[in-house]
Amino acid sequence: MNRPKNIQLDSNGKLRHFLSIEGLNRSLLTEILDSAENFTSVGKQQAKKVPLLRGKTIANLFFEPSTRTRTTFDLAEKRLSADVINIDINRSATAKGETLLDTLQNLTAMQIDMFVVRHNSSGAAHFIAQNVPDSISVINAGDGRHSHPTQAMLDMFTIRREKQDFTKLKVAIVGDVMHSRVARSQIHALNILGCPEIRVIAPRTLLPLHIEDLGVHVTTNIDDGLAGVDVIIMLRLQNERMSGAHLPSKQEYFKDYGLTSKRLKLAADDVILMHPGPMNRGVEIESSVADSDNSVILQQVTNGIAVRMAVMAMAMQGNIL
Numbered sequence: 239m240n241r242p243k244n245i246q247l248d249s250n251g252k253l254r255h256f257l258s259i260e261g262l263n264r265s266l267l268t269e270i271l272d273s274a275e276n277f278t279s280v281g282k283q284q285a286k287k288v289p290l291l292r293g294k295t296i297a298n299l300f301f302e303p304s305t306r307t308r309t310t311f312d313l314a315e316k317r318l319s320a321d322v323i324n325i326d327i328n329r330s331a332t333a334k335g336e337t338l339l340d341t342l343q344n345l346t347a348m349q350i351d352m353f354v355v356r357h358n359s360s361g362a363a364h365f366i367a368q369n370v371p372d373s374i375s376v377i378n379a380g381d382g383r384h385s386h387p388t389q390a391m392l393d394m395f396t397i398r399r400e401k402q403d404f405t406k407l408k409v410a411i412v413g414d415v416m417h418s419r420v421a422r423s424q425i426h427a428l429n430i431l432g433c434p435e436i437r438v439i440a441p442r443t444l445l446p447l448h449i450e451d452l453g454v455h456v457t458t459n460i461d462d463g464l465a466g467v468d469v470i471i472m473l474r475l476q477n478e479r480m481s482g483a484h485l486p487s488k489q490e491y492f493k494d495y496g497l498t499s500k501r502l503k504l505a506a507d508d509v510i511l512m513h514p515g516p517m518n519r520g521v522e523i524e525s526s527v528a529d530s531d532n533s534v535i536l537q538q539v540t541n542g543i544a545v546r547m548a549v550m551a552m553a554m555q556g557n558i559l
């Protein structure tokens with residue numbers, strides 16, 4: 239049987255777009271992590287720049303709010319010496335009713351080489367990749383509930399730096415999995431990289447149907463779920479994506495699922511604590527725990543620059559003279 243073509247890859251299996259983790263293999267994910275490792279040195283140089291994407295133009299299209307992703311993409315692009323355009327969607331013709339396709343065609347006419355896209359609709363980045371000329375690469379900076387592949391890769395990079403070997407790890411993902419594109423991408427990446435035990439911990443109302451099919455162990459009891467884990471990934475309650483009453487109250491949620499210092503002690507002694515941000519202190523996580531020695535939350539942010547440099551450099555490989 240012929241496998242459907244993965245539009246993220248060129249005919250040689252090299253990265254062309256970066257839209258989702260699904261369909262990629264361990265060697266490609268490892269190549270991203272190794273390449274990011276090399277790019278970390280750029281941030282420590284006096285002049286934080288390498289000329290890899292000099293002469294290339296990258297447009298950042300953020301249809302949804304963002305602090306970390308938007309800023310670290312912008313920094314990564316500038317450190318690669320690309321020319322960067324940040325389209326202000328609220329002041330663009332989108333606000334006058336222009337369709338996404340028309341916006342894209344107009345930007346394409348300006349000879350853009352790469353689009354970095356965040357959109358509230360799942361599938362938006364795939365749609366864009368299917369509707370741009372072959373010479374343009376598309377990077378997904380988060381689409382609806384579907385995927386946030388660069389976040390997952392910066393999380394994998396942070397885990398690998400702290401724990402070295404994925405094949406010995408127990409990882410817990412805690413919270414609003416239902417609405418989380420980050421959790422979906424992390425689960426795919428952890429599976430591909432060989433993590434043997436991924437635990438998903440959430441109230442029933444915040445668990446997607448058939449989540450077990452992704453190869454995770456599910457529990458609604460946080461104390462059971464955290465026992466002995468090496469990595470804890472906390473997720474934000476995404477109120478903006480909730481259409482009905484999923485929870486009694488934030489206070490109740492914190493009591494049942496908040497990460498407190500007492501609960502942190504259930505995990506392995508050298509557990510690392512992660513959060514993709516933005517964090518709601520006192521809702522999913524106790525403030526002192528977020529700032530504790532176990533926390534690598536700010537390292538995740540720093541690592542995002544090198545990982546995004548790696549992904550963009552790899553996607554433009556076929557496009558660099």
Ligand code: CP
Binds near residue numbers: 308516
């Ligand atoms: N992790 C993440 O996507 O954060 P932002 O929404 O601030 O980009």
